[in-house]
Amino acid sequence: xxxxxxxxxxxxxxxxxxPEPDMEISKERVLQRLQWTIEVRxxxxxxxxxxxxxxxxxxxxxxxxxxxxxxxxxxVIGPIHRDSVTDIAHAPESVDIRxxxxxxxxxxxxxxLNSQEVGNITIQLPDNAEFSLQGEPVLLRPEQLMIEPxxxxxxxx
Amino acid sequence: xxxxxxxxxxxxxxxxxxxxxxxxxxxxNSAEVAEEICHDAFIRFHQRxxxxxxxxxxxxxxxxxGKNLAFNHSKRQSRERSAYEKxxxxxxxxxxxxxxxxxxxxxxxxxxxxxxxxPKNLREVLVxxxxxxxxxxxxxxxxxxxxxxxxxxxxxxxxxLAVVLEEKGV
Numbered sequence: 001x002x003x004x005x006x007x008x009x010x011x012x013x014x015x016x017x018x019p020e021p022d023m024e025i026s027k028e029r030v031l032q033r034l035q036w037t038i039e040v041r042x043x044x045x046x047x048x049x050x051x052x053x054x055x056x057x058x059x060x061x062x063x064x065x066x067x068x069x070x071x072x073x074x075x076v077i078g079p080i081h082r083d084s085v086t087d088i089a090h091a092p093e094s095v096d097i098r099x100x101x102x103x104x105x106x107x108x109x110x111x112x113l114n115s116q117e118v119g120n121i122t123i124q125l126p127d128n129a130e131f132s133l134q135g136e137p138v139l140l141r142p143e144q145l146m147i148e149p150x151x152x153x154x155x156x157x
Numbered sequence: 158x159x160x161x162x163x164x165x166x167x168x169x170x171x172x173x174x175x176x177x178x179x180x181x182x183x184x185x186n187s188a189e190v191a192e193e194i195c196h197d198a199f200i201r202f203h204q205r206x207x208x209x210x211x212x213x214x215x216x217x218x219x220x221x222x223g224k225n226l227a228f229n230h231s232k233r234q235s236r237e238r239s240a241y242e243k244x245x246x247x248x249x250x251x252x253x254x255x256x257x258x259x260x261x262x263x264x265x266x267x268x269x270x271x272x273x274x275x276p277k278n279l280r281e282v283l284v285x286x287x288x289x290x291x292x293x294x295x296x297x298x299x300x301x302x303x304x305x306x307x308x309x310x311x312x313x314x315x316x317x318l319a320v321v322l323e324e325k326g327v
Contacts (some may be wrong), residue, residue, distance in 0.1 A: 011315045014322065015287045020179065021188035027174050030192050034170075034199050070309050 098124075166203060173216040174199075177223040179288040184227035184280075185234075186269065194230065198223040200290055217317050220289060224281055264327050271321040281312035 101109045112120055177198060182191040198219050202209070209215040274281065285296045293311070297304045 007319055008315055011318055012266075012287060012327065015283075018183075018265055018269055021182065021191075021287075023175055023178065025272065026178055026188060026195075030174070030178075030195050031170065032197070033196050036202075037196070037200055038203060050313050112323075 160205065165206060169202065169206070169212050169215040169219070170199065172212050174217045176216065176289050176291075177219050180220060182286050183222045183272070183284045183288050184224065185230055186273070191227075194223055195227045202277040215273060217295065217299050220285065220291075224285070224299075228277055228281070240309060267322060267325045267327045271318050271325070271327075274321060275314055275317060279310050279317065282307055282310040283314040283318070 099109070172197065178191055178195050181194045181198075182188060185191055185194065192244075201220055201222055202215060206215070209218055272283070275283065282296060282299065285291050285299065289296075291299070291306050292306045297307045300307065
């Protein structure tokens with residue numbers, strides 16, 4: 001038993017003969033690195049998200065940017081707007097304009113067209129239109145049919 | 158941290174660093190690597206200091222983490238060394254460190270080499286006992302084994318060490 005204790009002590013003494021580095025230097029060095037790492041990590045954790053960051057811009061820069069955006073918007077949107085509304089009045093004669101009118105308002109439409117200084121007008125009637133004869137039949141001579149309105153052709157077809 | 162986190166961290170650091178560093182250093186045999194491992198262990202501790210109630214528990218936890226990191230490092234290093242030897246057919250010498258000139262002393266080298274040659278389960282008990290200033294009960298807590306098991310392992314470690322040292326004439 002005493003031999004065993006003696007051997008244990010001997011091994012322990014031998015293990016403690018091994019050289020050791022300077023503990024204080026290492027302790028200080030590791031502490032400095034730890035402080036740095038923790039600071040960096042904290043800064044990363046509490047970093048403000050980009051949508052909450054305050055951005056300070058000089059007023060002239062903001063005005064210039066707004067002007068550029070407005071000009072750009074006008075260049076892009078302007079032509080579209082003109083094409084859709086304003087330019088209809090100035091459309092060339094070849095433009096095909098379709099207007100849907102209820103049957104009960106056709107007289108008003110024809111009156112309005114009559115008042116306009118326009119050339120040829122083609123009226124396309126619905127495909128499923130059915131016409132019934134009204135009034136007394138009239139006999140027409142060929143010389144009376146020299147000018148034949150276009151819409152009568154459409155009716156015949 | 159619920160309590161004053163900075164104060165608790167400083168208290169644990171002052172108490173635990175010497176023990177953890179000594180244990181880790183004995184496993185990796187390099188002050189630089191030991192510093193690296195201690196840094197990593199304390200960073201992990203900083204992240205979960207809330208869960209450790211007092212300085213003692215924190216120290217045991219740090220010893221466990223430091224010891225595991227050190228053994229992982231040693232294992233990785235020995236794998237790299239054997240790969241190097243396989244490729245170049247020559248033994249790769251350990252990196253030159255500030256401690257090397259002192260370690261060149263024959264007896265110290267023999268003891269160190271005998272310690273390194275112990276199986277991990279015996280070596281960790283002996284290192285914690287000799288360099289961690291811990292009793293058997295504390296070692297049992299750190300390793301998660303019974304006190305009896307710690308005593309058996311410590312006895313086997315010393316016996317093996319004595320045999321190897323005797324063979325080397327130390």
